[in-house]
Amino acid sequence: MLKSGFVSIIGNANVGKSTLLNTLLGEKLTITSSKPQTTRNTIRGIYNDEDSQIVFIDTPGLHKPKHALGEYMTKAALRTLSAVDLIMYVVDATLDRDELDDMVLKNLRNLDTPSILIINKIDRVKDINRLETYVETLKKRHNFDGVFAVSALKGTYTDILKDDIKAFLPEGPAYYPEHMRTDQPEKFLIAERIREKVLLTTREEVPHSVAVIIDNIEMDDEHTHLLNIHGTIVVERDSQKGIIIGKGGRMLKKIGTLARKDILHLLDTKIYLDLHVKVVKDWRNKALELRNFGYEEDPS
Ligand SMILES: Nc1nc2c(ncn2[C@@H]2O[C@H](COP(=O)(O)OP(=O)(O)O)[C@@H](O)[C@H]2O)c(=O)[nH]1
Ligand SMILES: [Mg+2]
Structure with missing residues (x-):
């Protein structure tokens, strides 16, 4: 039986959401850059193998709106959360706090959707104690269904992550034809x-x-x-x-x-x-x- 479902990738700007999507898909689909707010639209990236189809939803980073464009981006990110099978909340391992954690974790608490914490950029971590403290704080604020440390850029532990993502998905149909890489024209x-x-x-x-x-x-x-x-x-x-x-x-x-x-x-x-x-x-x-x-x- 095929496992299939929808997985939202959320988190602050610049934590590596689009890089992670590209790595999980095994090809470059969405653009990435060191500038915040690179991703402006919600983009679906479709992963296929023999026993699964995972539809990843890459969202614009969540942030405090400054422009009409910013407001559109934040709304688009939050709206996807209630209708998916799994939420991946991505944080940057080199930071020890994130001004949006509060806002995001509050939103997660009100949803029934399972969520996992992804600690990205572990290739750049220098102070492991500081990281542990940050992760402990996040775990206290929200009861995540799993915690994963990865490097999206280097592809470290991303295959294991993919297998674990599949475990969260129900048995279901293929939502998209196999050759389709994305919903975007x-x-x-x-x-x-x-x-x-x-x-x-x-x-x-x-x-x-x-x-x-x-x-x-x-x-x-x-x-x-x-x-x-x-x-x-x-x-x-x-x-x-x-x-x-x-x-x-x-x-x-x-x-x-x-x-x-x-x-x-x-x-x-x-x-x-x-x-x-x-x-x-x-x-x-x-x-x-x-x-x-x-x-x-x-x-x-
Ligand atoms: N060192 C390192 N840099 C990363 C990693 N993942 C993403 N980046 C970099 O972080 C920046 C933001 O990445 P991007 O995927 O555009 O972030 P997004 O705004 O969350 O989609 C880019 O310069 C990426 O190359 C990682 O695992 N390690
Ligand atoms: Mg992005």
């Missing part, structure tokens, strides 16, 4: 790869001010099998547009080159990537723009 995955390269190459407020839209994807012609992708990088201010384009267009070229390589692996096909930069003033606070850029209310 290809356009979204492509746009995210481009946004990841912007995050990688820019600093301060620029990463947070960027949205990427794919305007058009078309096959060049049947013989070359070259996929033409036209995308727009949206920013909030003229000065940010200048930064993204760079001197003599150098920055945009760099972003394009990095993104093209990555998308080539994603789609396994040759591509031509054409990128433009556009200013939409204050888009993060405008409901209509949020919808246009793909951050709409999730109906589920």
